[in-house]
Amino acid sequence: SQNIYILGIESSCDDTAASVIYNGRILSNVIATQKIHEEYGGVVPELASRAHQQNIVPVVDQALKKANIKKDQLNAIAFTRGPGLMGSLLVGTSFAKSLAFGLNIPLIDVNHMQAHILAHFIDEEGFDKPQFPFLAMTISGGHTQIVKVASYFDMTVIGETIDDAVGEAYDKSGKILGLGYPAGPEIDRRAQLGNPKAYKFTRPKVAGLNFSFSGLKTAILYFIQRETKVNPNFITENLNDICASIQYTIIGILMDKLKMATKETGIKRIAIGGGVSANSGIRQILKESEQKFGWTTYIPKFEFTTDNAAMIAIVGYLKYLNQDFAQHDTLASARLKI
Ligand code: KG4
Numbered sequence: 001s002q003n004i005y006i007l008g009i010e011s012s013c014d015d016t017a018a019s020v021i022y023n024g025r026i027l028s029n030v031i032a033t034q035k036i037h038e039e040y041g042g043v044v045p046e047l048a049s050r051a052h053q054q055n056i057v058p059v060v061d062q063a064l065k066k067a068n069i070k071k072d073q074l075n076a077i078a079f080t081r082g083p084g085l086m087g088s089l090l091v092g093t094s095f096a097k098s099l100a101f102g103l104n105i106p107l108i109d110v111n112h113m114q115a116h117i118l119a120h121f122i123d124e125e126g127f128d129k130p131q132f133p134f135l136a137m138t139i140s141g142g143h144t145q146i147v148k149v150a151s152y153f154d155m156t157v158i159g160e161t162i163d164d165a166v167g168e169a170y171d172k173s174g175k176i177l178g179l180g181y182p183a184g185p186e187i188d189r190r191a192q193l194g195n196p197k198a199y200k201f202t203r204p205k206v207a208g209l210n211f212s213f214s215g216l217k218t219a220i221l222y223f224i225q226r227e228t229k230v231n232p233n234f235i236t237e238n239l240n241d242i243c244a245s246i247q248y249t250i251i252g253i254l255m256d257k258l259k260m261a262t263k264e265t266g267i268k269r270i271a272i273g274g275g276v277s278a279n280s281g282i283r284q285i286l287k288e289s290e291q292k293f294g295w296t297t298y299i300p301k302f303e304f305t306t307d308n309a310a311m312i313a314i315v316g317y318l319k320y321l322n323q324d325f326a327q328h329d330t331l332a333s334a335r336l337k338i
C-alpha cells in the first residue's frame with residue numbers, strides 16, 4: 001500500500017483554507033474566515049481576493065505544521081479550480097501551481113461542487129460513506145443542486161436553482177429582518193423557538209427538480225412592509241415566529257424536490273453538503289425521513305459542510321489514485337460545471 005500525502009487548498013469564496021490528508025484521513029484542516037464582509041452584508045469580491053493573498057501562506061504553513069510534515073513529503077497539491085469568484089480562485093490557483101512547480105510534484109484541479117459531495121468520503125469515525133448510486137443535495141450561500149452520483153467522478157446535476165441559492169434566501173431574508181450577515185445560523189436558532197405555521201409564504205412553482213428562491217425573498221419583503229405599516233414593532237415582537245415560518249417554507253421547498261428526485265431516480269440514499277446542511281431543521285427532517293420514507297441519509301460532520309480544504313484534499317487523493325493530474329497552464333474557471 002502507498003503512503004500518500006496531499007495538500008488541499010480552497011479559496012473559491014471568502015474562506016482561505018488548507019488541509020493535509022494522509023491516505024483518506026485528515027491530518028490538518030485550517031481555515032481563515034474573512035470577517036471583513038460582515039459589515040457589508042455580503043461577500044465583497046475585491047476584498048476577498050486581497051484577504052486570500054494575505055492569508056494563503058500562513059494558512060498553508062499552519063496546515064503543514066499541524067500535520068507535522070515537511071513540504072517535501074507532499075505527493076501532490078490539490079486546489080479549487082472553480083466554480084467561485086474569479087479573483088479569489090486566482091489566488092489559490094496561482095499559489096498551488098507555484099508550489100507544485102517548486103516541489104516538482106503533480107498538481108490536481110478540483111471542482112468545488114464535486115468536493116462538497118465527495119467530502120462524505122473522508123475517513124471519519126462514526127460517519128458512514130455513502131454507497132453508490134446516491135443523490136447529493138448541495139445547499140449553501142452559492143449553490144443549490146441535486147446531483148445523481150453514480151461513482152466518484154460520474155455525477156449528473158438533475159436539478160438546480162434558476163436564481164438565488166438557498167443560503168442567499170436565508171441571508172437576504174435576514175437582511176430584511178435587520179439581522180447580521182450571514183443570517184442563516186440566527187434564523188435557524190430563532191426558528192427553533194417560534195411557530196413554523198404562524199405565517200404562510202407561497203412556494204415557488206418551478207418545473208421538475210429545479211429550484212427558485214428569489215420570489216420568496218420578495219414575498220417576505222412585501223409581507224414585512226405591509227405588517228410594519230400596521231405595527232412598527234412587528235418584527236421585534238414576532239421575530240421567532242417569522243424565522244420559524246421562513247425556515248418551514250424553505251425546508252418544505254427542499255424536501256418537495258428531494259421526494260420528487262427519489263421517485264424519478266428510484267434512489268433512496270441521500271447525502272447533503274454545503275453550509276445550509278448545518279441547519280437543524282433540515283437535519284431533523286432528513287433523520288425522520290429514514291423511518292418515514294425508508295431513506296438512508298448521510299449528514300456530514302459540521303466542519304466538512306461549510307467551505308473547507310479537507311474536501312479539496314480528499315478529491316485530490318481520489319484523483320491521485322487515478323493519476324488524474326492537471327497541466328500547469330490550467331485556468332481557474334468561475335463557472336466550472338460538475
Ligand atoms: O458553504 P458555505 O459556508 O459557503 C458558501 O456559500 O459556499 O455556506 C454559507 C451559507 C450562508 O448563506 C449561511 O447563511 C448558511 O450557509 N448557513 C445556514 C446555517 N448555517 C450556515 N443556513 C441555515 N441554517 C444554518 N444553521
Ligand code: ZN
Pocket residue numbers: 112116140142274306307
Ligand atoms: Zn461551497
